[in-house]
Amino acid sequence: MSKILEARSINKKVELGKDNQLHILKDVNLEIEEGEFISVMGPSGSGKTTLLYNVSGMDRMTSGSMKFKDREIGRLKEEELAKIRLETMGFIFQDINLLKNLSLIDNVMFPALVSKDAEKNAVNQKAKKLLEMTGIEKLADHNITQASGGQLQRVGICRALINDPDIIFGDEPTGALDSKSTEEILSILAEINKKGTTIMLVTHDVKVAVKTERILFMVDGSIVAQKKMSKYDAQHDDIKEREESIMKWLVENGF
Template structure:
């Protein structure tokens, strides 16, 4: 399979007070087109920092990040913004929407800069996505008039509006109850089956067990990884047991 995004010897530290605190220690990783990958590890191990580095959301101190043959680390801020807006989608634990816009307009917002002349077509696409996420009846509601799970579905619609090559999710189910979390994973699995590459950060082994490759991190490094067959909906317990056993083996 073709590599879509790779990090080569990534080093990242943060300045806290007068001291540099290392977060990523010479991390190298490659994600192939069509993969469904999760990153697990204890708090502070660098998993979110790695996701931000690979998506160009955060700069790195050393190393390179390559996205579909493009050296992300060589891009300026404007070029990075264009890359993220047009070829990547992002889903966070707490979706950030503009309170002054309704759900539909918030979903449309990332596409309006580049496709302002195609508002009708964009609106049709947004409504199609909302229909797929089963929230089409919420289009005109304010963001305060929907549940957390519904808002996260709207966030996925927004992430998909520009038809990205890859979705990055930082704890996308972290603020949801178990039923809503599994519903969101069903949606992400469906998106992945259609060809979109997905990388998630999660602390929940139940969520990681739904993915096909798990990167385990500890102290700023990838210490192990696990590959699982494609999830078919009936082997949750076995997959979860394997994930938990690996976590115990490596002490996370």
């Protein structure tokens, strides 16, 4: 396996005013292998979202080195970084941020049409396939008021996948969903991961973390512990046992 992402001594500081600086990420080191499915847990305010934003180049670290596919991206110009994000990364958020005036399929197609010289018919075919894969092809021409939260999150996943990303970053992607929709979204993500896409999710939910294969635990801007597991296999793994072992580990680490 090779590394897709390698962060060395990442620091993020924010100036809040005169002589008032917040040190959010503190010398964080992180390596992610291609194909891994990772979750990030930790108390509220510990820096999980900031970590996700900084390793994905959505935010600028204050110091440190950040390599994505062996390329240092920490100091790239904004346009170059935006191109990397658009063409090689997918993002899924709790607030899905779909465009109101576009149909669901047009929302899925949008990132492909703004990138390079995409051919509209081919993009449309691909978007249809993604909607099929996530079970919402019948809603293609609906607008966002005509779909449930779980369905909209599937649209968000399709949109994240339209440019065949190498990695998907998710910030509480199931945070606003009921348990049934959460399970459905997780199994879609597991399928995507099985096909080789690396996934990194920030979550407060053990039911999400239990489906990942490595959990990072953050406290006060640092990764203080990591739990490595096998890739979740619904047929062979005892989910309750796995959840209990995560809970025990979280408690041991002071959560």
